[in-house]
Amino acid sequence: MLDQAFRQTRAWHEAGVPLKVAVNLSARQLWHSGVADRIVEVIERTGVDSRYVELEITESVMGQDPQHMESVVQSFHTAGYSIALDDFGTGYSSLSRLKSLPIDTLKIDRSFVDGVPGDNDDDAIVVATVQLAHSLGLRSLAEGIETQAQCDWLRAQGCRYGQGFLFSKPVTAEEIADLYFREALCRDA
Structure with missing residues (x-):
């Protein structure tokens, strides 16, 4: 599914439609070992510029294993992708965690x-x-x-x-x- 989304984004860009794509990442996707590296590899393989990618992670997922999620989010940020905290206000994010994340x-x-x-x-x-x-x-x-x-x-x-x-x-x-x-x-x- 991710591969398809980023291939489509590249096709839009080639057609002169410079849209930014936002992709929801599920809890299941985020719990796999090496998930950040795999997602970054898919994006890079499709040739989409990181400026046109936003990865969305729900607030509730962020609270499940804060250290693991912080590491994943930091990996995405380091690779140049913007991060959206989805469904804000419905989970249990602490303000101290919010200020420490590269959102x-x-x-x-x-x-x-x-x-x-x-x-x-x-x-x-x-x-x-x-x-x-x-x-x-x-x-x-x-x-x-x-x-x-x-x-x-x-x-x-x-x-x-x-x-x-x-x-x-x-x-x-x-x-x-x-x-x-x-x-x-x-x-x-």
């Missing part, structure tokens, strides 16, 4: 995004998470954005990145290039 992006879990704007608790959690990310020099990305009101509110809080049905339903690899060129055409018009 680039905090992905705010959709369970908090669902309630914004308007749910005081969700609003407070999202604002605090965005501020935490910015204070640590990280990107904040909101998951599960479904309405323009959510998008506008998140942007006003300083969250510059998002994903969800507001932007697009899931699409095939073939449709991605079409979307990219259509959006580029609209931006340039």
